[in-house]
Amino acid sequence: MTPTILLLAFVVDVLVGDPRWLPHPISLIGRVISIHERLLRRFSSKPAPEVLLGGILTVSVVGMTYLAMLAVTGIVLTPLKGYHLLPWLSYYDLCLGVIGSFAIATHGLLASVSSVYRHLRTGDLIGARARLAHVVGRDTQSLTEDGVIRAAIETLAENASDGIIAPMFYFAIGGVELAFAYKAVNTIDSMIGYKNKDYLYFGRIGARVDDVVNFIPARMTAILICISSLVLRVVYMLYYSVVKERMFAYKDFDFMEGIRVLRRDGSKHTSPNAGMPEAAIAGVLDVRLGGPSYYAGALVKKPFIGNDTATVDVHKIGRALLVVKVVAVIGVLMSMVIAILVTGIVSMSN
Numbered sequence: 001m002t003p004t005i006l007l008l009a010f011v012v013d014v015l016v017g018d019p020r021w022l023p024h025p026i027s028l029i030g031r032v033i034s035i036h037e038r039l040l041r042r043f044s045s046k047p048a049p050e051v052l053l054g055g056i057l058t059v060s061v062v063g064m065t066y067l068a069m070l071a072v073t074g075i076v077l078t079p080l081k082g083y084h085l086l087p088w089l090s091y092y093d094l095c096l097g098v099i100g101s102f103a104i105a106t107h108g109l110l111a112s113v114s115s116v117y118r119h120l121r122t123g124d125l126i127g128a129r130a131r132l133a134h135v136v137g138r139d140t141q142s143l144t145e146d147g148v149i150r151a152a153i154e155t156l157a158e159n160a161s162d163g164i165i166a167p168m169f170y171f172a173i174g175g176v177e178l179a180f181a182y183k184a185v186n187t188i189d190s191m192i193g194y195k196n197k198d199y200l201y202f203g204r205i206g207a208r209v210d211d212v213v214n215f216i217p218a219r220m221t222a223i224l225i226c227i228s229s230l231v232l233r234v235v236y237m238l239y240y241s242v243v244k245e246r247m248f249a250y251k252d253f254d255f256m257e258g259i260r261v262l263r264r265d266g267s268k269h270t271s272p273n274a275g276m277p278e279a280a281i282a283g284v285l286d287v288r289l290g291g292p293s294y295y296a297g298a299l300v301k302k303p304f305i306g307n308d309t310a311t312v313d314v315h316k317i318g319r320a321l322l323v324v325k326v327v328a329v330i331g332v333l334m335s336m337v338i339a340i341l342v343t344g345i346v347s348m349s350n
Contacts, residue, residue: 002343003336004089006171008097010104010332017107025102025180029187033061037192041202050201058188058206065184069177072099096176103171103179105163106328109135109156110321116152117317120145135159139294146312153320154289157225157277160324162186165224165331166217172339185210211272218273221327222262222280224334228326229253229284252319258284261306268303275305281323282306285316 018024040053073096080092112135119128128148129140136155143151166186171179185206192199193207233253261283262276269275269290282289288306292299 002172002175002339005093005096005100005176006168006336006339007332008089008093009100009171009176010106010168010328012098012101013104013107014328015107016101017111018102018105025099026183026187029061029065029180029184030191032064033057033188033191036061037202047201051204054192054199054202055205057192057202058185058209061188062181062184062209066177066181069180073176100171100176100179103167103176103183105159105167109159109163110324113152113156113317114321116148117314117321120148120314120317137295139297142294145314149312149314149317150287150289150291151293152317153281153285153287154278156317156320156324157221157281157289158274160225160327161214161218161221161273161277164324164328165221165335166214168331168335169217169220169338170213172335173342182213185213214273218276220334221331222266222276224327224330225277225280225323226255226258226262226284228323228330229258230255231326231330232322252285253323254284254286257286257307265303265305268305270302279305281320282310284323285319286310287312287316 036057040057043053044050077092077095080095081090083091085091085094112131115131116128116135119125119131125145125148128145129143132143132148132151132155133140136151138151140148140151167179167182170182174181188206189203189210192203193210194200194203230253233255236253258280262280265279265282266276269278278289281287282305286307288304288308288310290302290305292301294300
């Protein structure tokens with residue numbers, strides 16, 4: 001029933017998101033990481049032992065997360081399998097779908113960036129900076145309007161992979177347990193995977209594991225961004241020909257340029273994965289991303305991604321939002337197909 005549970009989790013996330021009054025499992029994982037860090041750092045502050053201790057943290061937190069979810073799905077919720085809300089949907093499936101929705105971040109990502117977009121459209125740059133600060137790691141207080149636009153599109157592209165496609169991919173091949181194990185890896189990287197004096201060694205293994213588990217999803221996301229631009233191009237061509245009104249001209253979504261920029265700039269990013277979806281969206285929307293940014297007051301030089309002639313326009317955030325929405329829909333359908341194939345392979349092997 002993994003395909004059904006996956007679809008249910010996606011639908012619950014899109015419609016409800018993560019209610020603030022409910023404790024979020026990812027926050028709990030974050031607290032477990034912090035406890036591990038405090039305990040393990042007592043043993044050594046030298047480079048080589050720090051690398052090992054960071055590896056112990058990674059294995060421990062990911063393992064605990066997986067086993068905890070396995071206990072929930074295999075023991076706590078098992079009695080619900082005998083009770084059905086619908087002929088094809090048990091209360092067990094329903095609970096797994098609701099729990100699984102916490103691993104997917106479609107609603108939160110789109111809502112956060114849409115808020116930035118609304119503030120910019122009304123000329124409220126200060127409000128846009130404040131909203132952007134909730135979803136990016138860079139300093140936002142001094143960003144220009146162009147800088148806010150670029151940062152919003154970058155975070156949409158990168159989190160389309162980390163927050164939507166990757167968890168659904170791991171959900172498809174390993175159920176809700178593997179989806180949360182992936183989120184544990186991703187959370188470890190976001191908390192300790194920095195190349196600064198505090199985490200250069202301690203966070204090294206966590207960062208490398210994150211690079212490995214995101215390798216396939218990042219490239220899947222980049223391709224889906226290009227495919228989504230083609231879908232939108234066709235839709236708006238048909239819309240424009242019938243209605244004779246221009247919302248977004250079909251020329252605003254360029255599939256071939258997305259592929260070209262992806263191939264040229266996808267590996268320019270300091271991360272082996274983040275540059276892939278960023279390059280794809282830079283190409284399809286004709287926007288230049290990357291470049292120098294400030295993080296905690298320190299200037300970090302990053303390469304530019306996209307064409308030198310690309311222009312920045314606030315409405316490109318709106319187009320990026322549309323692209324990511326289509327990516328999410330195609331992504332869940334693709335993940336359901338993967339889940340069906342995995343289920344079939346497992347059934348044949350048994």
